[in-house]
Amino acid sequence: MFSYLFSFDSGILTYVSFLITNIAIYAMLGLGLNLQWGFTGLINFGVAGFVAVGAYATVVLSMTGLPLVVSMVAGGLVAAIFGLGLGIATLRLREDYLAIVTIGAAELVRLVVNNESLVDGKPGAIGINGFPLPLANFRPDIFTRYGMALMLTGVFGLSLWKLGHWCRRRLVSIRDAKNKVWITAVSVLGALVIVRADVVTTIAMLNFKDNQVVNGLLFCSVLMAALVFLLVETLVRSPWGRVLKAIREDEEVAKALGKNVFSYKLQSLMIGGFITGIAGAFYAWQQSNVYPDNFKSDLTFNVWILMVLGGAGSNPGVAIGAAIFWIYTTLTRDLSKLLPMVPTSQIDAFRMVFIGLLLIGLMVWRPQGLLGNRDELTLGK
Amino acid sequence: MSAILSATGLVKSFGGVQAVDRADLEVISGSITGLIGPNGAGKTTFFNLLSNFITPDDGIVQFKGDRIDKLQPHRIARKGMVRTFQVARALSRLSVLENLLLATQNQTGETFWNVWTQPKRIALEEKQSRDRAMEILDSIGLIQKANDYAGGLSGGQRKLLEIGRAMMTKPELILLDEPAAGVNPTLINQICEYIQYWNRQGVSFLIIEHNMDVIMGLCDRVWVLAEGRNLAVGTPEEIQTNAKVLEAYLGA
Numbered sequence: 001m002f003s004y005l006f007s008f009d010s011g012i013l014t015y016v017s018f019l020i021t022n023i024a025i026y027a028m029l030g031l032g033l034n035l036q037w038g039f040t041g042l043i044n045f046g047v048a049g050f051v052a053v054g055a056y057a058t059v060v061l062s063m064t065g066l067p068l069v070v071s072m073v074a075g076g077l078v079a080a081i082f083g084l085g086l087g088i089a090t091l092r093l094r095e096d097y098l099a100i101v102t103i104g105a106a107e108l109v110r111l112v113v114n115n116e117s118l119v120d121g122k123p124g125a126i127g128i129n130g131f132p133l134p135l136a137n138f139r140p141d142i143f144t145r146y147g148m149a150l151m152l153t154g155v156f157g158l159s160l161w162k163l164g165h166w167c168r169r170r171l172v173s174i175r176d177a178k179n180k181v182w183i184t185a186v187s188v189l190g191a192l193v194i195v196r197a198d199v200v201t202t203i204a205m206l207n208f209k210d211n212q213v214v215n216g217l218l219f220c221s222v223l224m225a226a227l228v229f230l231l232v233e234t235l236v237r238s239p240w241g242r243v244l245k246a247i248r249e250d251e252e253v254a255k256a257l258g259k260n261v262f263s264y265k266l267q268s269l270m271i272g273g274f275i276t277g278i279a280g281a282f283y284a285w286q287q288s289n290v291y292p293d294n295f296k297s298d299l300t301f302n303v304w305i306l307m308v309l310g311g312a313g314s315n316p317g318v319a320i321g322a323a324i325f326w327i328y329t330t331l332t333r334d335l336s337k338l339l340p341m342v343p344t345s346q347i348d349a350f351r352m353v354f355i356g357l358l359l360i361g362l363m364v365w366r367p368q369g370l371l372g373n374r375d376e377l378t379l380g381k
Numbered sequence: 382m383s384a385i386l387s388a389t390g391l392v393k394s395f396g397g398v399q400a401v402d403r404a405d406l407e408v409i410s411g412s413i414t415g416l417i418g419p420n421g422a423g424k425t426t427f428f429n430l431l432s433n434f435i436t437p438d439d440g441i442v443q444f445k446g447d448r449i450d451k452l453q454p455h456r457i458a459r460k461g462m463v464r465t466f467q468v469a470r471a472l473s474r475l476s477v478l479e480n481l482l483l484a485t486q487n488q489t490g491e492t493f494w495n496v497w498t499q500p501k502r503i504a505l506e507e508k509q510s511r512d513r514a515m516e517i518l519d520s521i522g523l524i525q526k527a528n529d530y531a532g533g534l535s536g537g538q539r540k541l542l543e544i545g546r547a548m549m550t551k552p553e554l555i556l557l558d559e560p561a562a563g564v565n566p567t568l569i570n571q572i573c574e575y576i577q578y579w580n581r582q583g584v585s586f587l588i589i590e591h592n593m594d595v596i597m598g599l600c601d602r603v604w605v606l607a608e609g610r611n612l613a614v615g616t617p618e619e620i621q622t623n624a625k626v627l628e629a630y631l632g633a
Contacts, residue, residue: 239482239490239503242475246483249472252434256466257484257550258458259491267493313474 004330005196008203014214015330016200021218023326024225025282030307030318031232032275038313039236040268041248043099046086047276047303049106052113052295054079054277055284059131060118068134072281079277082109083269091265106300114292127291134285135216140208148219149205155226156198162316163190193323213288221282225319228275233315235271244268305359311368328355384443385410385554385585386462391430391440393423393609400426402609403440406587408554413576413586415600415617417593419629423609424589425467428556431587432457432464445553459486463547464556467589469539473532477523480531480542481514482507484549517545521575537568544575554585561592573599597621605629 003012004019029047036042044050058075062068082105090101114124122128140148167187174180201222204215235241243264246254251261284290302325310321332351339347386408393401401423408414418424429435431442433454442450449457458464472480488510489495490503518524521541526534534542540560547555560576561569569592576586576599590596596603597617605612605620607629613620620626 235496238496239488239507240493240496242479242483243491245475245479246472249474250470252466253470253472254483255434255454256432256458256464257546258455258463258486259483260453260455271493 005192013200013203014211016196017204017214017218019326019330020197020201021214021221021286023322024221025279025286026303026306026325027225027319027322028221028228028279028282029276029303030310030322031228031315032272032279033303033307034312034315034318035232035235035244035272035275036268038307038318039241039248040244040265041095042265042268043095044102044269044272045099045297045300045304046102046104046106047300048295048297049102049109050079050082050273050276051280051283051299052106052109052292053082054280055290055295056113056118056128057277058281059128059284059290062132063119063128063130068132072278075281076274076277079280080270080274082277083273084266087266087269091262091269103297103300106295106297110292110295113295125292127289129289131284131288131290133213133217133288134220136213138208138212138216145206145208148208149202152201152205152219152222153198155222156194156201158226160191160194163187163194166316190320193327217282217285221286224278224282228278229315229319232275236315305355308359309362382409384408386431386442386444386587388427388431388442389440391427391442392438393426393430393435394438400609401430401437404606404609404611406431406604406611408585408587409602411580411583411585412601413580413588413599415596415603416587416589416606417591417596417603417620418606418612422606424606425558426609427606428464428558428589432462432556434464458550461551461553462556463550463552463554465543465547465558465560467558467562469536469543471531471534471539471542473530475531476528477518477531477534477542478511478514478527481517481546481549482510484546485510485513486550514549517548520578521545522571537564540564540568540572544572548579548584552584554587555579557586557588559589559591561590561595569595593621 003009004016007013029051032050033044033047036044054075056075057078058071061074062071066074086102086105090098112124116124118124119128164187167183170183171180174183201218204218208215236244243254243259246257246259247261247264254261254264283294287294306321306325307318308321309324310319311317329351332347332354342350384407386406388404388406390403390405391401392403393399404423404427406416406427416424416427426435430437430440430450433442433450433452437450440450441448444457444460444462447460449460449462452460472483475483485506488503489499489506495503515524515527518527521544523534523538523541523545526538531539531542540563544555544557544560547557557576560572564572573595576588580586586599588596588599600617602614603617603620604614605623605626612629613623613626615623
């Protein structure tokens with residue numbers, strides 16, 4: 001298992017690249033949901049629907065010849081409109097109804113793409129493949145490759161700096177030794193992971209031509225995730241973000257102070273949906289074949305898990321939750337090799353059980369997730 | 382002496398219960414007006430009807446001459462009439478300062494597109510808003526708590542927060558729902574002083590209260606509601622000696 005952190009074997013490197021790409025994509029999914037739930041308090045159990053809308057819209061449009069960037073933005077816009085429709089239909093009802101309807105809406109999307117033939121008259125259930133992938137035909141010269149490696153290093157360098165900041169701040173404000181040890185351990189581990197990610201991506205960029213599809217997607221998804229992160233952080237610190245948080249806390253007060261709560265909830269659904277839709281495009285590119293079955297409700301709940309794991313209402317927390325979720329998946333996939341006598345289906349089931357137990361344990365002993373604030377959590381209305 | 386707020390013939394029933402039954406009310410501009418009545422008389426429901434948090438079944442509400450009974454609650458707040466809540470509702474996971482900053486009206490930064498296109502103007506407005514908020518916090522004695530979570534405030538402090546937040550909106554009329562409920566006598570005096578201070582600066586008040594000392598000390602005029610209907614109206618002295626009122630209150 002340490003080979004993931006230290007080995008330079010090409011098979012391992014490719015796998016870690018795949019891992020980083022997945023973390024970036026799932027982080028984006030989490031950031032979209034976090035805007036809706038963590039900051040506005042809207043229960044969206046239809047994340048898979050938003051992802052599917054973004055994925056299918058992007059893929060179908062790109063196959064008509066539209067440039068990838070335009071298709072991706074269009075995918076995001078369609079997902080935003082999906083959010084708009086959802087919101088208008090449900091936001092005047094009580095919050096549990098929004099939750100129920102979102103589940104139904106996601107299933108609706110899945111069934112539509114399953115039954116409709118969106119491309120070439122082929123039945124939807126077969127899925128779509130053969131669509132253009134980002135940077136798949138890109139042949140960067142040595143300078144461009146260094147530039148790309150530098151850009152990614154910039155992203156990881158910034159993350160490392162932020163980690164150091166957080167670690168220092170927490171060590172100052174925390175008194176008891178046990179917590180200090182926990183914070184230090186977490187920070188060291190985090191730093192290790194970030195540095196490792198930087199090493200792997202740098203190697204990948206410098207050897208871009210070895211696997212253009214994988215490396216192209218790696219580059220694009222890490223940069224996109226970083227961009228989305230910066231944008232969402234700017235939003236939540238703005239007065240606009242403050243209104244969302246107020247709605248989360250008590251929407252009657254927001255109304256009494258002159259805020260159009262209905263409009264802001266719609267905006268939250270739409271912007272969060274836009275982000276999720278864009279992440280959906282990457283999700284499709286990652287799979288390189290889009291099947292309706294890729295968008296079942298377990299996608300929704302995986303995103304919820306990683307958001308809650310890292311601390312809902314915290315954007316860095318979501319990113320970390322995504323990392324932990326995928327690292328966990330990686331570490332446990334080797335379980336089947338360690339226990340060859342147990343059939344893989346049982347191992348998979350056991351992994352699910354274990355993550356469920358982990359969540360329960362988290363809720364009992366550390367409900368704020370990894371990065372949440374315990375005091376904040378106990379503040380009632 | 383014009384009325385800043387007038388309600389005529391307001392009616393509201395919930396199922397079979399007639400909560401408000403053709404009730405009227407008028408607040409003279411610049412005054413502090415009281416609304417009293419026994420428990421269950423329909424006072425808070427009346428407030429909700431005035432601010433359209435609950436839609437009236439019938440009746441007219443006018444604010445500064447314009448009809449507002451069909452307007453959405455947030456639009457009424459923007460027009461200059463702000464209501465507070467009976468149980469003080471602090472936005473717990475925001476800081477005390479943020480609670481007040483939220484209340485500023487016409488913020489450029491609250492529009493999504495402006496966040497990206499007008500950062501400088503937003504930064505300037507935030508600074509001005511912050512200065513004003515700190516002033517208000519200072520005047521109500523909460524400045525030490527400015528950066529603490531509002532959820533950590535005591536009950537009395539939350540009351541002050543409600544009022545401070547209402548003041549941040551630069552309102553013309555504030556509807557206060559039981560500002561002295563569950564508050565210690567010293568703080569009650571303070572709250573009354575603030576109300577008078579802001580009233581001298583031109584803000585009108587409509588106050589629901591059970592505390593007769595507060596009503597007597599503050600109000601120019603008092604309306605009495607019982608069983609959802611108008612019972613009496615007059616100066617505090619007149620109300621105190623009105624036989625029907627005394628009967629309804631049974632000596633309250």
